[in-house]
Amino acid sequence: MAETNENVSKETVKEYEFEDSEDQSFEDLGLDARLVRALLKKGIDKSTPIQRVAIPLILEGKDVVARAKTGSGKTFAYLLPLLQKLFTNNADRKKLAPNAFILVPTRELCQQVYNEVLSILELCRVQLKVVQLNSNMLHSDLRAALTGPPDVLISTPTCVQKCLSSGVLQGASINSSLETLVLDEADLLLSYGYENDIKAFTPHIPRSCQCLLMSATSSADVDKLKKLILHNPFILTLPEVGNHKDDIIPKNVEQFWIPCAERDKLLYILSVLKLELVQKKVLVFTNTIDTSFRLKLFLEKFGIKSAVLNAELPQNSRLHILEEFNAGLFDYLIAADISLSKEKDEAAKENNGGSRKSRKFAKHKLDSEFGVVRGIDFKNVYTVINFEMPQSVAGYVHRIGRTGRAYNSGASISLVSPDEMDTLGEIRSFVGDDEKNGSNTIAEFPLLTKNVVESLRYRAEDVAKSVTKIAVRESRAQDLRNEILNSEKLKAHFESKPRELDLLKHDKLLSKNAPPTHLRDVPDYLLDKTTKEAKQMVKLARDAMGNNNHRHRGPKRKTRKDADPLKAISSSVSKKSRKGV
Numbered sequence: 062m063a064e065t066n067e068n069v070s071k072e073t074v075k076e077y078e079f080e081d082s083e084d085q086s087f088e089d090l091g092l093d094a095r096l097v098r099a100l101l102k103k104g105i106d107k108s109t110p111i112q113r114v115a116i117p118l119i120l121e122g123k124d125v126v127a128r129a130k131t132g133s134g135k136t137f138a139y140l141l142p143l144l145q146k147l148f149t150n151n152a153d154r155k156k157l158a159p160n161a162f163i164l165v166p167t168r169e170l171c172q173q174v175y176n177e178v179l180s181i182l183e184l185c186r187v188q189l190k191v192v193q194l195n196s197n198m199l200h201s202d203l204r205a206a207l208t209g210p211p212d213v214l215i216s217t218p219t220c221v222q223k224c225l226s227s228g229v230l231q232g233a234s235i236n237s238s239l240e241t242l243v244l245d246e247a248d249l250l251l252s253y254g255y256e257n258d259i260k261a262f263t264p265h266i267p268r269s270c271q272c273l274l275m276s277a278t279s280s281a282d283v284d285k286l287k288k289l290i291l292h293n294p295f296i297l298t299l300p301e302v303g304n305h306k307d308d309i310i311p312k313n314v315e316q317f318w319i320p321c322a323e324r325d326k327l328l329y330i331l332s333v334l335k336l337e338l339v340q341k342k343v344l345v346f347t348n349t350i351d352t353s354f355r356l357k358l359f360l361e362k363f364g365i366k367s368a369v370l371n372a373e374l375p376q377n378s379r380l381h382i383l384e385e386f387n388a389g390l391f392d393y394l395i396a397a398d399i400s401l402s403k404e405k406d407e408a409a410k411e412n413n414g415g416s417r418k419s420r421k422f423a424k425h426k427l428d429s430e431f432g433v434v435r436g437i438d439f440k441n442v443y444t445v446i447n448f449e450m451p452q453s454v455a456g457y458v459h460r461i462g463r464t465g466r467a468y469n470s471g472a473s474i475s476l477v478s479p480d481e482m483d484t485l486g487e488i489r490s491f492v493g494d495d496e497k498n499g500s501n502t503i504a505e506f507p508l509l510t511k512n513v514v515e516s517l518r519y520r521a522e523d524v525a526k527s528v529t530k531i532a533v534r535e536s537r538a539q540d541l542r543n544e545i546l547n548s549e550k551l552k553a554h555f556e557s558k559p560r561e562l563d564l565l566k567h568d569k570l571l572s573k574n575a576p577p578t579h580l581r582d583v584p585d586y587l588l589d590k591t592t593k594e595a596k597q598m599v600k601l602a603r604d605a606m607g608n609n610n611h612r613h614r615g616p617k618r619k620t621r622k623d624a625d626p627l628k629a630i631s632s633s634v635s636k637k638s639r640k641g642v
């Protein structure tokens with residue numbers, strides 16, 4: 062590591078260039094033996110680049126701003142040294158308020174970080190009090206949770222502000238106790254509208270507090286936060302591996318796109334999934350909740366079961382869906398990555414013109430502390446599909462970042478309609494694609510032939526017609542009713558934390574009839590030679606990988622690099638298609 066700026070003043074930042082040494086073990090980074098053992102029990106023996114640089118600095122007590130790709134292991138990069146600090150002299154600490162605050166943009170992330178902390182502490186056999194709070198909690202529950210007070214508080218800025226304004230937390234107590242403040246997913250905190258809450262909290266942060274800011278992308282918002290909170294931080298930006306300076310998508314994710322008309326998107330996704338041209342697990346993104354239900358209903362008719370994750374579901378259901386998906390209980394998850402304002406506009410329209418039933422439905426509150434894409438560690442997702450393109454380049458980066466996490470491989474496929482070509486163009490220029498110099502990071506998906514798509518067209522269009530707006534609305538309302546009913550049972554589940562997860566199924570069929578055989582099974586004569594070969598190769602690759610990407614509950618198994626299917630498949634198929642096979 063070399064500090065590039067020798068004369069660092071209070072106002073300037075210290076930027077690090079680092080020579081990464083993969084040989085450094087977690088012990089070499091200065092981590093406590095208990096933490097190293099806990100990582101080994103989780104199947105983690107090799108640090109990621111951001112961990113190698115951030116951990117020693119954080120252990121030295123430095124303020125750090127860390128910008129590293131999605132899935133690069135930023136959570137452990139701050140969590141391990143933070144816990145180590147708390148392990149030492151914990152009994153002697155002054156504690157009128159929690160010693161460490163971890164602020165994240167969504168409740169799902171609160172839960173995720175909370176689970177990670179508990180699991181490490183359990184493996185280390187160290188007792189620390191850790192709480193996660195959210196704004197929906199009753200005043201009395203917030204007060205009870207903060208009694209003690211805990212060592213670590215994980216929450217959203219809005220909830221901390223609620224605790225401050227209601228007197229459950231005292232500014233003076235924070236000022237005398239806070240030792241470490243983490244702003245995780247910092248690039249999203251301001252875009253989620255937390256600016257005022259963070260500003261209200263800032264005066265209570267003591268000067269001595271170590272502040273850590275973790276982010277996947279750099280933006281004006283991150284700069285703003287940096288100025289607001291950090292004193293003289295070390296700025297860590299991972300060295301770029303590609304040619305483009307903003308290259309922040311993991312290199313182990315192969316990116317593809319499929320050009321198609323808007324009305325053909327159902328047909329294309331059906332072809333990709335039904336013919337098994339991608340590896341599981343699959344995470345599909347839509348831009349609205351209605352589209353996610355339309356897609357679920359449509360796929361269901363062909364015997365493809367999926368679950369929908371969205372902002373209107375009760376929090377317990379959302380967490381449970383994530384747990385089940387992560388544990389491999391189902392392979393297809395459709396996530397509505399919505400702009401809340403857009404959904405609200407649609408709901409308002411419904412309110413003005415819709416039926417009594419739909420008015421009631423539209424009133425259902427969307428959770429503004431929900432974010433399906435950002436930062437959530439969906440486990441072992443191999444393929445991400447953009448059924449609809451995200452609104453921005455940053456949205457694309459965060460969606461694609463749900464695969465290829467840590468040392469795993471992955472692939473993404475974007476279905477792009479003519480109206481979305483501009484967005485694709487922006488994304489392609491962002492990743493450095495240039496027709497002129499032949500760079501093609503986002504390539505056309507090579508495994509789908511026109512013939513095979515056309516052979517499925519009649520069936521797909523016929524079924525798509527039966528998935529009417531009314532059917533979509535009804536199943537959305539029915540799913541919501543079911544999940545609200547489930548919510549109480551799930552509350553008990555989360556309180557007692559039982560190990561078995563298949564308590565409730567979230568990928569239940571929404572339509573009453575089972576799919577007819579002619580839709581469930583694609584007859585062999587419909588497939589052309591190229592598709593049969595592609596299907597076979599995907600299957601071989603899956604077998605070669607030991608199908609590790611799902612149904613796996615234990616410690617992470619390593620993905621064999623030589624068995625990376627899409628690399629083999631795409632190069633081999635594109636060679637063949639070049640030969641006109």
Ligand SMILES: Nc1ncnc2c1ncn2[C@@H]1O[C@H](COP(=O)(O)OP(=O)(O)OP(=O)(O)O)[C@@H](O)[C@H]1O
Nearest residue numbers: 107108109131132133134135136277436438466467
């Ligand atoms: N050293 C490591 N070796 C293997 N796996 C790791 C390592 N560190 C973290 N992981 C795993 O990698 C996954 C991604 O880590 P994490 O969620 O911290 O990424 P991130 O950088 O915060 O991503 P995002 O920006 O998308 O939130 C997690 O499942 C985590 O358990």
